[in-house]
Amino acid sequence: MSERTDPRVVVLTVLLQLAQEARQADTLDAFAFVAANSLKRLVPFRNAALWTDRPARSGVSAVSGVAEIDPDSPAMIWLDALCRHLAEDTSTTGPMGVRPENIPPELEPQWTEWGGPFALWLPLRHPSRQVVLGGVWIIRDTAFNGAELALLERLGEALGETLSRHLRIGTTRSAILAALTRRRLAIAAAIFLLALFPVRLSVTAPAEIAARDPMVLAAPRDGVVARFFVQPNQMVKAGDKLFELDDVDVRNRHELAIRDLAIARTDHKRANQAAFADPQSSAELSILANRIERAQAEEIYSRELLARSEVVAEKNGLVIFTDPADWLGKPVKTGERIALLSDPEKVEVLAWLASTDAIVLRSGAAVRMFLNTAPLSPLKASLESASYEAQMSPAGVLSYRLKASLAEDEPPPRIGLHGSARVYADNVPLIAWILRKPLATLRQLVGL
Template identity: 35%
Template sequence: MTQNLEQNPLLITLDLAHRARTVGELQGLFFMLVNDSKRLLPYRQAVLWREGQGIACVSGVTQFDAGSPYMLWLGKLCQLLYAQAELPRLLHVGDVAALDPLLAEAWSQWLGGSLVCFVLPAEGDTPGLLCLMQLEPEQDTASMPLLEEWFSTWAYCYRALARPRFQWRHVLRRRWQQWRSLEEELPWWKRRHAVFGMGVVALLLFPVQLTVLAPAEIVPARPVMVRAPLEGVIKQFFVQPNTRVKVGQPLYAYDDEALRAKLEVASQALQAAESEYRQYAQLALSDQKSKNQIAALQAKLNEKQIEQEFLQGQLARATVLASSDGVAVIDEPTEWIGKPVQIGERVMKLARPDELEVEAWLSLSDRLDFASDAELRFYRAALPFSPLDARLRYIAYEAQPRPEGHFAYRVRAGLLQQPSGDVQIGQRGTAKLYAGWTPLVYWALRKPIAAVRQYLAI
């Protein structure tokens, strides 16, 4: 089978093409070209010459001395032959003498015989010239078409290996070189790189609105705090959350059994003091001793009367009334029933539905230098496409701890438009605060620079 392969030039050509497609590096492809081409056209030596690089590969050796006299002469010969517009395929010493007599003088010393040259096609990346040297005079060149087919296949494999991986890099480099060649005659301010640089600087200095985000909610602007007027246990609530109340309407009531018992005892003590006072007042008309006790009994009577009035007032305050019109703001009334409260403890709030504002909590890193009337836009979580515009009213000077475990500044902003029916107390969302105009580069690098400065002393 191997003998039949070596006797059939067509099978040899197919075998060489198959092996060339399996080579994975350029140097192996060069070595195969100068050594395995002998199977189609026997020769004594083959040389691959590449334009701009000189001798690239020589048959029979893995390394060669590029500075030897033979290699220097061979390089000049290949360069001379490659420069010819129409190069004959088969060359003899007379052909070289017509081109350069000095090179022809060393022909018999270095070569002898004839020489076959092939310019390897590579479509824009020509690898150069292949010289098959020291052919026998009777050498049959009938296999030249198969050689050309083999060299064409080799050139295709070469282009596949030599193709750069990063195509866009080379394309951009060529475009850049074209632009540079076209711009050399233009003024500097009209050149593309200058225009591009000025465009980048203008973009970085472009003014944009510096904004920060903060969690926020709708709260009453001036609520009336309903606080516990006395100590005791809440017995009943008369209103439900988010219901409208009028002035004087009962809100909730204490358990007044103990107060009523104390008031009954105080009333009886007052009646006893009045009876005793009237009795001594009658005896004082005739008895000097009874007359001396009138002042002490009068003081005791006044004390019991004051105690009764105090308990009556306490009993009257056991039912808490609304001090103004508004909406009752309370979480869950049933949680207060049976719960003891202290004097001054807040039980609920009364808010006017037309007096609402935005309360936001600004993080420490976003505490910028806001104007006294800075703009604020509130995006409600339930209605993200209906933002509310507001005007900053104040920012707390001291950060407060939040339930989430961090510190934040309280921000209050009044709504600019009259609240409609869909604006309700307790709606949550995100507030965007506007801190004025700033360059785009500062807007983009403000937080990265602040994060870096925490670790670097700059």
């Protein structure tokens, strides 16, 4: 009587034979046939398919019982999408049961047609277990037991090693992936450190060269500008006539005041002479004396107004005003500014910082003035003051008024030159410097 063979030995023999056949496969197609068809000798199934993640293209490589597959058929498209989804789960190392509720919702409707009562995904990994090279999709009508799952796990390790040789993915790919991982980490660390790198925060504002502590030349009285004796930006000396107001009304008023004063004095003299004979004339003397005082006050006042028709320079300097044509014939009020008288050697930087660009600025902060006439030769200055409240700039933008004094070694530029001023604040991280404007814009849009 022959000795009965142990079933466990038979199963292990089949496992070794399948691993040997897979290793001896000369091509990837031959390997795919073994993985999809010969696997039935070890574990019974209804259908099986091999899915591979090839460098050139990925997809279903073989289906049990099918000589040639059509990758564009609906079943293959569905199976390729399902296997691709399962291969993304790198945490699973052994066979994994698949249920309809475990797959993407868009693939679930086709499960009843191309799925089965019991489905299993056997991932084929590189020996290093870092890369999923493919997998075997198995469907059958009965559940898988523990012994079958253990056999499939061992077979999956052998098939994964063989598949890595066919796909020419060995230690080189693992090394490349490891190198890429290290490179990504290095790049991320470099970006993080770069984001924290301190840079000096600065803002740019339109600016001009303005007179420092100028003398305001205002209208000495109400009137109309009649004449200018100087041109804009002309140097003058103390005592030079600058402009005058029309004096016709004031001169007529002064002449009337002189005439009224003479009449008042004549009336007072006549009443004084008649007072000796007429008591009533004596009573009028006090009234006429008051009239003389009023006439004298009017004469003095009109004479002073007439004298103030001309404006002269009180010191040497540069007269700054707009085109004379803008002023001739224009009514002005007392104290209204018409021109400035300044020392051309005393200048400062006047900048208008838009309220949307406002940052924390400290007195003495560095300022660089880039003139439009010499943009490559910035002037060094230091911040002296910034207005507490924003106001409308000459350009009609709500801005803060900044004043900066030029460095002592800087030659004073001409008053009136325009350009842009860059004002520097404290150091901030590079990421804060980059995101300052976008965050400010976003805050304005969402109202935070």
